[in-house]
Amino acid sequence: MIPNSEIVDDRILSLLREGGSHAESGFRLLMEQYQERLYWQIRRMVYDHEDANDVLQNAFIKVYRSSHTFEGKSKLYTWLYRIATNEAITFLNKKKQRLATPLDAGESTLANRLRADDHFDGDEAQRKLMAAIETLPDKQRQVFNLRYFDEMNYADMSELLGTSEGALKASFHHAVKKVEAHVTK
């Protein structure tokens, strides 16, 4: 977690509530504070940089338009993460419909995409890892990404996803087994 994040959150929310130019300053501070975390969370879902950029910008625009509805019952990042994740899921669903990609072609499609992606700097093992992660169900993939890449603890993840810590541990355990089996088969 980012140090003093709660202090920064309070400052952001205070500026947003003041409105006018203060709100704009608050929104800029919010983006600077969370853009990288949100970007990587989205990027691991959609893989492509251009797609991640579109999804993140749409998510920030929604945040700006609905910032007055944030009641402060959860952490600011939890609220932002949910908006960004929903935006990414909506984007992926539309993309699946548009491309009408057969479900069993997911791995080869992603592997090919990553080979052609100038912004992907991984080797073959990392391509296999990404392709294996994509075979996970959406919720399980979210848990795997948050735990494996972000190294988020289960307490924060529980608040973020609204799921019990026990269920999250079990979900990550199953995801690890599936990914390992997929890359070693």
Added chain:
Amino acid sequence: MKNNDELRDELSNSPFLKKMKEQPGPKGVNEVFQVPKNYFQHLPNEVMRKVKEPTFAPVQQSSWLEQMEQFVQGLLQPRYALTLASVVVLVVASVVFFKDKNATSILPAVAEVTLEDISDEELFAYVSDNISDFNRQQMLEATGPELPEVKIQPKAPKLPKTKATQPNLEEMEKYLDEEIDDIDLEDLEAIF
């Protein structure tokens, strides 16, 4: 640190994931995706520019034509295409079924032709051909009160025609002389 140790324990039975996680340098799992240079420095300005537009459109907002295209493409997916095909077959079958039903129901309507639609010649020909099927009462009812009532006089029985139009008196006398003995007096009185 405690969190890292916990994660390492959780990956103890997964050598591939553990190795990838511990891979040092720029090829670590968090660095496989690259970002364009200065992307995060420009992003806030880019978002603020879109937010300030009077009627800013969300990024990649598709037009109605694109949305329609996406909808059609979605329908062509196997699961939707099968459903759509079934619906089309049902609709076509029901149209054909009801069309046939309507066609049969038209027949009685065609038969319901008024007498005004039939010419006098056709009527006369029909009645002539089927005169044996009509009785007198039916004919009177059909004609109605429009025709004047005609009294039918019983006709005298026709006599057989003979070649001799003028009676021969000599033959008549001879016939009477021969038959006179067979005629009773009472019969003669009844005649005259």
